[in-house]
Amino acid sequence: xxxADRLQNVETSAIRExxxxxxxxxxxxxxxxxxxxxxxxxxxxxxxxxxxxxxxxALQYGATEGYEPLRSELSAFMxxxxxxxxxxxxxxxxGSQQALDLIGKTLIxxxxxxxxxxxxxxxxxxxxxLYGAQLISAPIDGEGVKTDELEKLIExxxxxxxxxxxxxxxPSGALLNLERRKKVLEMAVKHNTVIVEDDxxxxxxxxxxxxxxxxxxxxxxxxxxxxxLVHCGSMSKVLSPGLRVGWMIAPPAxxxxxxMCKQFSDAxxxxxxxxxxxxxxxxxxxxxTLARVRQVYAGRCDAMADALKADLGDAxxxxxxxxxxxxWARLTGANGGPTDASAFAKKxxxxxxxxxxxxxxxxxxxxVATLRLSFATADVARIKDGIARLAKAL
Amino acid sequence: xxxADRLQNVETSAIRExxxxxxxxxxxxxxxxxxxxxxxxxxxxxxxxxxxxxxxxALQYGATEGYEPLRSELSAFMxxxxxxxxxxxxxxxxGSQQALDLIGKTLIxxxxxxxxxxxxxxxxxxxxxLYGAQLISAPIDGEGVKTDELEKLIExxxxxxxxxxxxxxxPSGALLNLERRKKVLEMAVKHNTVIVEDDxxxxxxxxxxxxxxxxxxxxxxxxxxxxxLVHCGSMSKVLSPGLRVGWMIAPPAxxxxxxMCKQFSDAxxxxxxxxxxxxxxxxxxxxxTLARVRQVYAGRCDAMADALKADLGDAxxxxxxxxxxxxWARLTGANGGPTDASAFAKKxxxxxxxxxxxxxxxxxxxxVATLRLSFATADVARIKDGIARLAKAL
Numbered sequence: 001x002x003x004a005d006r007l008q009n010v011e012t013s014a015i016r017e018x019x020x021x022x023x024x025x026x027x028x029x030x031x032x033x034x035x036x037x038x039x040x041x042x043x044x045x046x047x048x049x050x051x052x053x054x055x056x057x058a059l060q061y062g063a064t065e066g067y068e069p070l071r072s073e074l075s076a077f078m079x080x081x082x083x084x085x086x087x088x089x090x091x092x093x094x095g096s097q098q099a100l101d102l103i104g105k106t107l108i109x110x111x112x113x114x115x116x117x118x119x120x121x122x123x124x125x126x127x128x129x130l131y132g133a134q135l136i137s138a139p140i141d142g143e144g145v146k147t148d149e150l151e152k153l154i155e156x157x158x159x160x161x162x163x164x165x166x167x168x169x170x171p172s173g174a175l176l177n178l179e180r181r182k183k184v185l186e187m188a189v190k191h192n193t194v195i196v197e198d199d200x201x202x203x204x205x206x207x208x209x210x211x212x213x214x215x216x217x218x219x220x221x222x223x224x225x226x227x228x229l230v231h232c233g234s235m236s237k238v239l240s241p242g243l244r245v246g247w248m249i250a251p252p253a254x255x256x257x258x259x260m261c262k263q264f265s266d267a268x269x270x271x272x273x274x275x276x277x278x279x280x281x282x283x284x285x286x287x288x289t290l291a292r293v294r295q296v297y298a299g300r301c302d303a304m305a306d307a308l309k310a311d312l313g314d315a316x317x318x319x320x321x322x323x324x325x326x327x328w329a330r331l332t333g334a335n336g337g338p339t340d341a342s343a344f345a346k347k348x349x350x351x352x353x354x355x356x357x358x359x360x361x362x363x364x365x366x367x368v369a370t371l372r373l374s375f376a377t378a379d380v381a382r383i384k385d386g387i388a389r390l391a392k393a394l
Numbered sequence: 395x396x397x398a399d400r401l402q403n404v405e406t407s408a409i410r411e412x413x414x415x416x417x418x419x420x421x422x423x424x425x426x427x428x429x430x431x432x433x434x435x436x437x438x439x440x441x442x443x444x445x446x447x448x449x450x451x452a453l454q455y456g457a458t459e460g461y462e463p464l465r466s467e468l469s470a471f472m473x474x475x476x477x478x479x480x481x482x483x484x485x486x487x488x489g490s491q492q493a494l495d496l497i498g499k500t501l502i503x504x505x506x507x508x509x510x511x512x513x514x515x516x517x518x519x520x521x522x523x524l525y526g527a528q529l530i531s532a533p534i535d536g537e538g539v540k541t542d543e544l545e546k547l548i549e550x551x552x553x554x555x556x557x558x559x560x561x562x563x564x565p566s567g568a569l570l571n572l573e574r575r576k577k578v579l580e581m582a583v584k585h586n587t588v589i590v591e592d593d594x595x596x597x598x599x600x601x602x603x604x605x606x607x608x609x610x611x612x613x614x615x616x617x618x619x620x621x622x623l624v625h626c627g628s629m630s631k632v633l634s635p636g637l638r639v640g641w642m643i644a645p646p647a648x649x650x651x652x653x654m655c656k657q658f659s660d661a662x663x664x665x666x667x668x669x670x671x672x673x674x675x676x677x678x679x680x681x682x683t684l685a686r687v688r689q690v691y692a693g694r695c696d697a698m699a700d701a702l703k704a705d706l707g708d709a710x711x712x713x714x715x716x717x718x719x720x721x722w723a724r725l726t727g728a729n730g731g732p733t734d735a736s737a738f739a740k741k742x743x744x745x746x747x748x749x750x751x752x753x754x755x756x757x758x759x760x761x762v763a764t765l766r767l768s769f770a771t772a773d774v775a776r777i778k779d780g781i782a783r784l785a786k787a788l
Contacts, residue, residue, distance in 0.1 A: 001501075001645065001647055001648060002501075002554070003500055003501060003647075003648075003651055004500060004501055004502055004503040004506075004525070005503050006499070006503070007654070007655075010654065010658075012654055012657070034455045037451075037453065037454045040453045040454075042453065045447065045453060046444070046447050049443055049447070050440070050444075053436060053439065053440050056431065057431075057636070058636055059434045059436065059439060059634035059635070059636040059637070060431045060434075060634075060635060060636050061428045061630075061636065062636065094488055094638075094660040094663075094664070095660050095661050097658065097659070097660050098659065100658075101658060101659045101660065105398070105524070106397055106398060106401065107395075107396075107397060107398055109398040109399050112398075123657065123658055123661070126657070126658050127658035127659075130499070130658055131398070160396070240453035240454070240666070241453070241454060241455040241661075242451070242452055242453040242454050242455065242664060242665030242666045242669075243453070243664060243666055244488075244660060244661070244662070244664040244665075244667075251395065253395055253397075257397055257401055260401070260404065260406055261401075261524065263517065263520070264404075264494075264495060264517055264521035264524055265492060265495045265521075265659065266488040266489055266491050266492045266495065266660065267489050267491045267517070267635075268638070269488075269638065270488075270636060270637060270638040270663075270664045270666075270667045271635075271636035271638075272443075272637055272664075272666075272667055272670070273638075273664045273666055273667055275636075276666070
């Protein structure tokens with residue numbers, strides 16, 4: 001059987017090999033990229049799903065754009081986050097992963113350049129490469145993408161678009177500061193460049209006050225930027241990944257083409273899942289759920305930061321995240337310690353603790369000293385235990 | 395914003411314009427391609443969804459290949475239809491539409507030739523064209539694709555694969571006879587050509603005994619054919635389209651590549667929907683549901699056949715379907731009657747009855763005299779009423 005050439009652009013083995021080892025009994029895993037199942041509001045989702053089944057349309061085919069009651073609820077949900085979008089200004093996607101796929105399908109042709117953060121979400125890299133994208137990496141620090149360097153790259157490469165996870169990025173955990181956010185929007189307008197804002201983690205902040213507004217919310221302050229901004233949202237990290245409900249806000253022409261492509265990708269997102277998500281949002285339980293999730297993850301984040309400092313000392317550097325699911329750390333090699341995260345990951349597995357080496361998260365110029373640790377799924381005691389094991393692996 | 399070139403391969407306006415008219419109050423619509431919501435076993439699905447929520451994994455991320463309990467149930471379901479497939483030999487897709495998308499993504503490169511039936515499923519045409527396919531139409535009659543002509547086309551075009559809906563095709567309603575089924579498998583082996591069997595309607599038969607076995611079931615009789623056959627199944631027509639649960643059986647290499655592509659398309663199909671479908675299959679309610687659906691649709695099919703004969707006489711020809719959802723008819727022009735289904739559709743709308751003109755279902759050489767009538771969603775009284783209105787429109 002002869003497969004399409006596009007498959008040759010993708011490499012998935014690096015992390016897959018590691019994940020095979022995760023089945024080892026007794027392992028403490030910081031490797032996952034998922035939320036803690038124990039945080040799911042099962043009772044609330046159960047009630048919502050029952051009410052959903054009382055609706056006439058919940059089991060039938062639905063509009064490709066999305067189930068109208070959900071689009072209305074999402075419009076209100078986004079309004080609560082400072083984004084003014086009509087229900088018709090967003091479409092529902094099968095998780096925000098599908099939003100990425102539709103962006104690729106509608107915008108990327110073979111050889112087109114796309115700028116992403118270095119590091120960025122692994123599945124974004126592969127998703128865009130499947131459409132033939134050539135990815136350019138823009139460097140980041142603890143406050144997100146370095147906008148001066150990003151602008152140089154935009155001028156040099158004239159990309160089809162720039163893809164950013166400005167708020168608690170995966171894997172970086174970084175939070176793009178307000179000044180840089182405005183700069184991103186200004187350079188979008190100045191260079192007529194589309195910006196894709198992927199925002200699955202924005203609601204998971206641990207601070208008293210929310211993080212800076214999303215790029216989408218800030219477009220109101222930068223004339224012309226709304227017409228160049230795409231925003232991807234998700235229920236996966238705060239409500240349930242198993243529903244597979246995400247959404248995309250985009251300029252009308254892009255939204256129309258994405259709908260056309262979605263029609264032939266999966267016709268529409270599960271109406272049952274959409275109706276359940278809509279009923280959940282309507283039930284008013286979301287604020288309490290978010291508050292609970294934030295509090296628990298904040299405690300785990302604190303525990304991991306403390307343990308990393310206490311147990312690993314100057315063997316690693318990191319910026320403590322203010323939200324999200326991830327620590328992004330870098331091996332320093334201090335005192336003859338390790339500098340290759342991939343080799344260190346193997347030693348860690350021997351000590352029954354797992355993390356993900358950072359190199360595969362780079363579309364180009366991988367930094368092999370980096371690694372990603374998720375604090376989401378282990379409780380505080382296991383986090384302490386796991387970091388102690390990491391120290392042993394040093 | 396500059397979109398990808400692939401979007402230029404797709405044309406969706408033909409039917410969309412007609413569907414806008416379907417909102418007209420009081421219209422009897424034979425235009426839809428969906429099952430009747432009144433046939434859904436809401437109580438059974440409700441119970442299944444409740445049991446699904448008792449499972450630990452139902453709201454969490456899941457394997458891209460599919461939720462294991464559902465893969466096991468689907469393996470058993472297929473065994474009941476004469477197909478021997480292990481749970482690992484199939485993957486779950488977000489409706490069978492996604493199976494088509496994954497087939498396109500893994501196999502079709504720009505300019506690749508694919509043979510489809512003329513007419514075939516509209517969303518297949520557009521889905522494959524988005525990946526750059528050049529589609530070749532193989533002619534059909536009331537017993538499905540004409541295998542002699544198909545073989546000539548395979549020899550001439552050396553297609554990447556052949557796509558067929560052998561059982562109660564959409565839009566044709568045609569049932570590929572047993573002899574031709576075997577011929578298709580034999581020519582797959584002879585010409586080393588992949589065959590894609592799309593089978594969403596196979597369970598909806600109206601005869602005492604089931605239709606001939608699926609191509610997948612028949613591979614056991616034709617050595618070497620299993621390695622060249624892809625089978626797409628769906629819960630949409632018999633249980634609920636709103637769950638968006640389909641599946642694909644394929645040779646291991648194709649299945650592995652489809653999983654890789656699916657990972658970046660939507661990560662996985664809604665776990666909640668999958669767990670619900672699995673619990674439904676496990677509940678043992680499916681046979682009774684199928685029996686009920688078959689009986690109701692059979693009655694509507696009879697009513698439509700009788701009414702077409704009585705009211706339209708020799709103005710149309712058709713083969714009465716033995717299952718599925720559709721009549722495929724052809725305007726004869728007898729007694730100065732219409733021969734252009736598109737013009738006739740507009741006159742029909744004036745009489746408050748709708749159907750879909752057949753031309754868009756042809757990937758090439760459209761037959762403008764053809765039309766598709768669904769008998770699935772109107773009850774017997776409305777079918778009689780609607781066909782009487784069609785007669786007036788003549």
